[in-house]
Amino acid sequence: MQKKEQRRAPHVFAALLASLSLPAHAQPQAASDAAHAAPETVLPTVEVLGGSVGNSYHRSEVSGAKTDLPLRELPQAVRVMGRETLQDLGASRLDQTFAYVGGVSAQNNFGGLWDNLSIRGLAGDPNLGMPMLLNGFTANRGYNAPRDTANIERIEFLKGPSAALYGASEPGGTVNVVTRKPLWKAAHAVEAYAGSHDFYRTALDTGGPLGERVAYRLNLALEDRGGFRDHVDTRRSLIAPAITWKLAPATRLDYAAEILRHRTPLDRGVVAVGNRLGAVPRERFLGEPSDGDVRVENQTHQLILEHALNAAWLGRMGISYKNGTLEGYSTEPQPALQPDQRTLRRQRRYRDFESDDIGVQAELLGRLSAGGLEHEVLAGFEAWRLDLNQRMLRANPSGSAPYAIDIFNPVYGQPRPALLPSTDTAEDQENLAFYLQDTVHLGEKWRLLGGLRFDRNEQTVLNRRTGTRTRQSPNATSPRVGVSYLATPRWTLFANAGKSFRPNSGADAAGGAFDPESGTATEVGAKWEDAVRSLGASLALFNITKRNVLTSDPFNTGFSIAAGEVRSRGFDLDVSGQLSANWRLSASLAYIEAEVKRDNLLEVGARLLNVPKLSGSLLLMYEDALAGGGRYGIGGGLAYSGRRLGEARTRAQAGSGEDAFELPSHTTARLAAYWRITPALRLSLDVDNLFDRTWYASSYQRTWVTPGAPRTVVLGLQAKF
Numbered sequence: 001m002q003k004k005e006q007r008r009a010p011h012v013f014a015a016l017l018a019s020l021s022l023p024a025h026a027q028p029q030a031a032s033d034a035a036h037a038a039p040e041t042v043l044p045t046v047e048v049l050g051g052s053v054g055n056s057y058h059r060s061e062v063s064g065a066k067t068d069l070p071l072r073e074l075p076q077a078v079r080v081m082g083r084e085t086l087q088d089l090g091a092s093r094l095d096q097t098f099a100y101v102g103g104v105s106a107q108n109n110f111g112g113l114w115d116n117l118s119i120r121g122l123a124g125d126p127n128l129g130m131p132m133l134l135n136g137f138t139a140n141r142g143y144n145a146p147r148d149t150a151n152i153e154r155i156e157f158l159k160g161p162s163a164a165l166y167g168a169s170e171p172g173g174t175v176n177v178v179t180r181k182p183l184w185k186a187a188h189a190v191e192a193y194a195g196s197h198d199f200y201r202t203a204l205d206t207g208g209p210l211g212e213r214v215a216y217r218l219n220l221a222l223e224d225r226g227g228f229r230d231h232v233d234t235r236r237s238l239i240a241p242a243i244t245w246k247l248a249p250a251t252r253l254d255y256a257a258e259i260l261r262h263r264t265p266l267d268r269g270v271v272a273v274g275n276r277l278g279a280v281p282r283e284r285f286l287g288e289p290s291d292g293d294v295r296v297e298n299q300t301h302q303l304i305l306e307h308a309l310n311a312a313w314l315g316r317m318g319i320s321y322k323n324g325t326l327e328g329y330s331t332e333p334q335p336a337l338q339p340d341q342r343t344l345r346r347q348r349r350y351r352d353f354e355s356d357d358i359g360v361q362a363e364l365l366g367r368l369s370a371g372g373l374e375h376e377v378l379a380g381f382e383a384w385r386l387d388l389n390q391r392m393l394r395a396n397p398s399g400s401a402p403y404a405i406d407i408f409n410p411v412y413g414q415p416r417p418a419l420l421p422s423t424d425t426a427e428d429q430e431n432l433a434f435y436l437q438d439t440v441h442l443g444e445k446w447r448l449l450g451g452l453r454f455d456r457n458e459q460t461v462l463n464r465r466t467g468t469r470t471r472q473s474p475n476a477t478s479p480r481v482g483v484s485y486l487a488t489p490r491w492t493l494f495a496n497a498g499k500s501f502r503p504n505s506g507a508d509a510a511g512g513a514f515d516p517e518s519g520t521a522t523e524v525g526a527k528w529e530d531a532v533r534s535l536g537a538s539l540a541l542f543n544i545t546k547r548n549v550l551t552s553d554p555f556n557t558g559f560s561i562a563a564g565e566v567r568s569r570g571f572d573l574d575v576s577g578q579l580s581a582n583w584r585l586s587a588s589l590a591y592i593e594a595e596v597k598r599d600n601l602l603e604v605g606a607r608l609l610n611v612p613k614l615s616g617s618l619l620l621m622y623e624d625a626l627a628g629g630g631r632y633g634i635g636g637g638l639a640y641s642g643r644r645l646g647e648a649r650t651r652a653q654a655g656s657g658e659d660a661f662e663l664p665s666h667t668t669a670r671l672a673a674y675w676r677i678t679p680a681l682r683l684s685l686d687v688d689n690l691f692d693r694t695w696y697a698s699s700y701q702r703t704w705v706t707p708g709a710p711r712t713v714v715l716g717l718q719a720k721f
Contacts (some may be wrong), residue, residue: 185662258300380436
């Protein structure tokens with residue numbers, strides 16, 4: 001890798017640690033109570049180490065909304081997925097959860113090098129992926145490996161616009177990952193897994209007090225995944241320490257870190273012959289094995305200070321720093337097969353990318369009475385800086401040496417074409433924001449939530465090859481308002497509306513920065529929760545419009561302009577929780593019409609990539625005690641996805657009568673079972689794609705189609721000590 005001139009952020013981080021500390025995820029009253037509690041109860045969460053929290057899929061709290069309102073009273077659709085669901089799904093990675101959340105679908109994952117999803121039909125930046133949060137801090141600006149679940153306590157899918165709280169985001173929703181917290185009672189667990197396609201994984205979860213005022217948590221994971229794709233192996237490791245220090249009865253300092261290393265070949269998947277998938281087996285790799293691995297590495301550090309000013313008010317300060325690198329060679333297919341429908345031309349690339357992201361937050365939360373009404377007030381400040389460095393060399397051969405491969409009879413090891421300079425840019429973004437949120441209790445039946453955020457963004461893009469430097473200062477004001485009506489003790493009706501924005505990365509043909517995307521979303525729905533808060537459901541109808549979407553420049557081939565407009569509307573349903581003492585359920589259903597409304601190149605009315613009109617899931621588990629002692633559980637799941645557009649459809653294709661390229665619908669089944677031999681020893685079995693169906697997870701174009709895994713069996717052993 002080239003020497004990094006921009007790697008100064010660790011020094012900035014160290015300096016800021018000396019003067020700062022905060023935020024973002026504990027609820028005000030809970031944090032206040034914890035701050036005054038004895039050391040052994042300083043954390044508001046209670047966790048069974050190495051396994052589940054409780055025995056239900058349903059959660060009544062959501063920290064990403066930054067309000068004390070219970071989930072049933074919040075005027076927003078949210079799906080919270082805890083350790084129980086992750087365990088029953090056998091999910092070691094975040095993307096294994098997407099199919100079990102209403103309105104969420106997988107998107108192009110950059111050849112297996114990052115997580116990418118759409119919520120309610122809308123995906124994120126094509127160069128960086130979907131915005132996500134980690135403990136309330138923006139977590140995936142820059143380059144990020146697929147997230148491991150070893151240190152995840154729960155995943156909050158916050159549907160609808162979140163810009164009024166978090167700034168740059170998608171109007172369809174965002175994801176807040178909440179990590180596992182230190183333990184005040186010593187406990188330790190180790191897990192080992194082995195499965196199909198040379199899959200091996202070990203994980204350690206350990207925690208306990210280091211004194212009366214200090215506690216720790218450490219999660220480790222090592223994974224070696226052979227995979228079902230020829231020549232595509234994956235190795236990854238995670239180190240995630242966390243420390244809590246009770247500085248005083250009303251003051252607490254939390255530190256959490258993640259060091260994630262991910263190594264795998266960049267794999268664009270299989271190709272379609274014409275519009276037909278299946279001609280090429282799902283195992284076939286069409287790159288070059290000699291390219292080796294692409295290496296993605298992340299280091300994340302968060303430091304949060306909370307201080308209870310009194311019984312009603314809480315202050316938080318915090319800092320987050322994240323470094324990401326992506327480096328390696330790849331061989332990637334061109335957009336179409338040659339006329340013989342078997343020769344695939346390819347290009348070779350070398351990427352050397354790095355990102356440094358540092359952010360600071362400060363918040364004041366409290367309760368007050370005004371005008372005879374109860375208010376829960378949040379006032380916050382945020383500043384962040386992102387440095388993106390992209391250097392890419394590329395060879396795009398043609399003529400007598402096209403660097404092609406026969407998709408039916410591949411021969412590897414061809415002479416490598418010479419790489420030439422292609423991209424060499426440095427992009428800096430600086431943002432300063434202020435935000436307010438007020439949650440008002442309008443008597444016993446009504447809740448009103450209003451929020452407003454102002455962002456001032458400075459974006460500079462330097463093209464090192466040409467010396468061109470461009471600047472812009474896109475400011476944004478993001479309002480949100482929502483109302484809930486508690487119709488009965490179990491039923492809630494709600495509605496909300498909000499705006500969003502997100503800067504577009506990259507540059508146009510003239511080297512200028514793009515105008516930021518802007519979005520508007522409305523939502524109405526209903527929620528239900530049983531009397532003991534162990535089972536809940538949420539149904540929402542939505543309508544979203546997004547403008548300044550990047551689209552092809554009609555006058556400059558290979559470049560983009562911010563001129564497109566898309567719309568998504570439909571409904572999503574989530575049901576989760578405990579049906580009885582023995583049965584627990586997670587179910588989802590979504591219908592989405594996501595389409596192009598304006599574009600220079602694409603067909604107006606065409607659907608958006610990888611978004612099925614109809615999708616749904618069901619996960620059902622049964623548990624009981626064994627006559628001779630111990631406990632067992634058995635269950636399974638189904639995930640359905642309808643047909644999806646697999647390649648952007650142009651006006652020219654539509655005018656010629658050419659059929660759109662689509663991914664077929666699919667249903668996959670899974671089986672899950674466990675035997676708790678003793679309270680400290682557990683044996684598990686997971687079978688994914690039980691009936692070994694051929695299916696396709698996502699696509700970017702007909703020569704970049706990601707096939708889903710065949711039947712996969714994983715046997716696990718979990719021990720506590």
